[in-house]
Amino acid sequence: MRRQPPAGAPTAPPRAFGAEPSSTPTERWVHTWASMPQLTEPANMPPAPFTRDGAVLADATLRQTVRVSVGGDRLRLRFSNAFGGAPLPLTAVTVAHPRGGRAGAGEIEPGTARAATFHGKTSAVVQPGAQVVSDPLPFPVGDSANLTVTVHLAQGQASTDITSHPGSRTTSHLLAGNHVAADALPGATPVDHWYFLSGVEVPSGPGTAAAVLLGDSLTDGRGSTTNGNDRWPDLLLARLRAHPATAGVALVNQAAGGNRVLRDGLGPNALARLDRDVLAHSGVAWLFVFEGVNDLGCAQATEAAQKQVADELVDGYDQIVVRAHAQGIRVYGATLLPFGGNDYDDPAGCREAARRSVNDWIRTSDRFDAVVDFDRAVRDPARPARLRASCDSGDHLHLNPTGYRALADAVPPELFATG
Structure with a gap:
């Protein structure tokens, strides 16, 4: 894979606090x-x-x-x-x-x-x-x-x-x-x-760059421990800290429960907030996209409606890639997790069929710079439309800390190597 050069440059010498402008043209x-x-x-x-x-x-x-x-x-x-x-x-x-x-x-x-x-x-x-x-x-x-x-x-x-x-x-x-x-x-x-x-921002030095995580409640950490910092981004950060080539990576969690890619839900949709929450941020070298389950779950559980939202999701992902690539940002995609047994599940399996269709495109389209198979990391091998019981928070949609650990462990640290 081609490598995005890390954002950042040596910082200027410290200045008197409050006495000069908040940045200089050479400071990042x-x-x-x-x-x-x-x-x-x-x-x-x-x-x-x-x-x-x-x-x-x-x-x-x-x-x-x-x-x-x-x-x-x-x-x-x-x-x-x-x-x-x-x-x-x-x-x-x-x-x-x-x-x-x-x-x-x-x-x-x-x-x-x-x-x-x-x-x-x-x-x-x-x-x-x-x-x-x-x-x-x-x-x-x-x-x-x-x-x-x-x-x-x-x-x-x-x-x-x-x-x-x-x-x-x-x-x-x-x-x-x-x-x-x-x-x-x-x-x-x-x-x-x-x-x-x-x-919160810090001066960017050599080897420092940001990875923005665009997502919903699964990245925001529903099911994690309050004050425990055990969302999957927190656990991934610990893994990155352990490797010299990724120790300078900043992880920026831009997820919110109920968020969707295509339409407003809790907060503006991902396509609408991409400029504010990703492209306008300082020092971004990578974008990790893990979002779309709420789009499927909020659309009607009919074959036609689910096919339409699956097609629109693919188009939406493509737009995210195009807009991020225009800013020199590498884009990684993650497959959507199963939700069998949750309210999003439907007897006819229309939403599950749409989820599989979207995941097939994520895996095989070569549109992303890399793909992380979160679905494979936490699904039940015996019932692939459901989460593994050891990872399930109890609502059959969100993960517990064990499940979030499985997601973090599924991400290859070398995707974020800065040197």
Whole structure:
């Protein structure tokens, strides 16, 4: 296979924080963590009293933990107001190391909190539909380390249309008042969602490049352990860290539960969000596409309807490849998993026939730069239309940590070699 040169170049010498522009023409950055922004559903809004009178998080502190993939001596934060119905006023933002390095920790290591700035200011207003990138912040963070970001919103967001990533599989904490520098948040309300924070970047050095994972709940990690970081991308990251040729690869998880390739579901469809969630990201060298089961499951269970959606999926995958290749990005495809016994299953087997048809195309079309057979990795050999019992979360569609380990183990690390 031809090899995509890694993104990145030696970084410029460190500069005084907040005193100069956030980047220079010779400096490159790479996303080390991201979440797919989407409109927050009512059930996933901050609970009372943090949502009331048409406003969200008024005079409240929001503490969130994320896990970076590659580390660096500086970082930048991205906050999204992509779906906000009003400006998003960020009054104060800090970055810190979580207590004990734990995911979902409501406490930080004493003395580690550092204030972020935006063009030298300690606050920023993100307009509806926009995002904001912080100034570079001197803050060393290690590979695969957890990072705590705390935000205070003095006025809150004056709308109940807000941007979030509900499927965080990581606990965040809410507390009234301004506590951005507090070591602990006693009495805080835990919520398993991320709000507003959409990306973390580090300077890109030699051998550093990003792989974006485009997917649905199976990549977002439904069935994994909250605060356990055992989604299949997390487990794959550990494998990549173990090999010198792939140790500099950043994995960027751009998946969301309920997402579809062709039509909007939970969040914009993959074809619509490709520019925002893949092509606009920093330092992307590879795109891994593992999505389509919701397209089949949401279409009528008739032979004609399933043939149509299968044909459209093939066309959609082709468009993703074309658009990514135009940016010099290699594209890998993964086969769709079985769902026998789930609500997506139908007595006549129309959806299963469509799944097999799509998988046959993924395997044999030579359209992708490489194919990873996730279907083969977790299907029951005796009943190939079903998941292996040891991998099944219980709903016959999503995987448990054992199943996610099987997916991670099925990905050849050499697909992401940077040298």
